[in-house]
Amino acid sequence: MAERQMQLRDLAGLTVMVVxxxxxxxxxxxSVLQSLGVGTVVVADGGPEAMALSKTHQIDLYIVDWEMQxxxxxxxxxxxRRVSNFASALTPIVVLTAHSHPHVVRAALTNGANQFLTKPxxxxxxxxxxxxxxxxxxxxxxxxGHFVHAxxxxxxAPQPKSALSIPVAAAVSVPKPAEMxxxx
Numbered sequence: 297m298a299e300r301q302m303q304l305r306d307l308a309g310l311t312v313m314v315v316x317x318x319x320x321x322x323x324x325x326x327s328v329l330q331s332l333g334v335g336t337v338v339v340a341d342g343g344p345e346a347m348a349l350s351k352t353h354q355i356d357l358y359i360v361d362w363e364m365q366x367x368x369x370x371x372x373x374x375x376x377r378r379v380s381n382f383a384s385a386l387t388p389i390v391v392l393t394a395h396s397h398p399h400v401v402r403a404a405l406t407n408g409a410n411q412f413l414t415k416p417x418x419x420x421x422x423x424x425x426x427x428x429x430x431x432x433x434x435x436x437x438x439x440x441g442h443f444v445h446a447x448x449x450x451x452x453a454p455q456p457k458s459a460l461s462i463p464v465a466a467a468v469s470v471p472k473p474a475e476m477x478x479x480x
Contacts, residue, residue, distance in 0.1 A: 311336040311353055312426075315346040315372060316361040316392070321415075325359060325392075328419050343367030347375055350384045357430060359422075360409075362393035362400060369393070370403055377408040377442040385443045386436055388429035392417070408436075408444050 312334050314325045322339045329337045338353050340346035342364050349355075358376060362369035369391055376384050391404040394415040401412050410429035413422060435446040 305333075307333040308335045310334050310356040310430075311338060312357045312359060313338045313340060313346060313349065313353070313355045314359045315340045315342065315364070315369075316359075317342050317364040318361070321361065325417065325422075328417060328422060332419060332423055343372040343375060346372060347381075350376070350381075355384060355387055357426060358387060358389045359426075360389055360391055362391055362395065362404065370407060373404065373407045373409055374442055377444065379438055379441050379443060388432060390422075390425050390429050406444065408442065 312329055314322050314329070314337060316322045316325065316339075319341070322341070326337045326339055336353075338349055338355065340349055344367060346358070346360075360369045360372055364372070367375070373389055373391070375381065376387065376389060379385060388410045389408065390411045390413055391409045392413050392415060393400060396412070396414045404412055410432045411425040413425045436443040437446045
């Protein structure tokens with residue numbers, strides 16, 4: 297029997313935790329999630345409170361701000377994904393940030409986040425990212441005491457050198473973003 301996909305109508309049965317150090321953003325996200333039909337929204341003002349609340353609530357999805365103090369989003373993702381936190385270690389995570397720099401996206405995804413969303417929050421985009429994360433069936437594997445997506449572990453493994461090793465810069469000319477959209 298095929299696994300059932302999470303649908304919009306299933307949101308009423310979910311418990312979503314919003315972790316953000318901004319009270320205004322927590323309130324906004326809680327309102328948006330409730331308007332989307334999410335059954336229970338748990339809010340935390342940072343990583344330590346999120347980890348404490350995850351021990352008393354069955355969380356189905358985390359929405360985590362990237363820039364928080366004293367525990368930032370990366371530290372919280374690593375803590376959630378810690379093997380010893382098995383109850384929450386495989387729970388889907390959507391990272392929320394105002395900064396979509398490639399290194400931030402890469403750090404979030406390689407450390408176990410399922411999806412990435414930039415501010416300002418658009419309800420339909422949030423819903424799409426949530427459903428994608430909840431339906432993400434990529435296998436998780438243990439790496440250095442944390443769960444990560446199996447593809448991340450494979451990508452971080454040493455790659456054998458091939459007899460035909462050509463530096464990428466010499467072999468490929470990558471167009472600048474502006475050039476990709478120019479019409480002649």
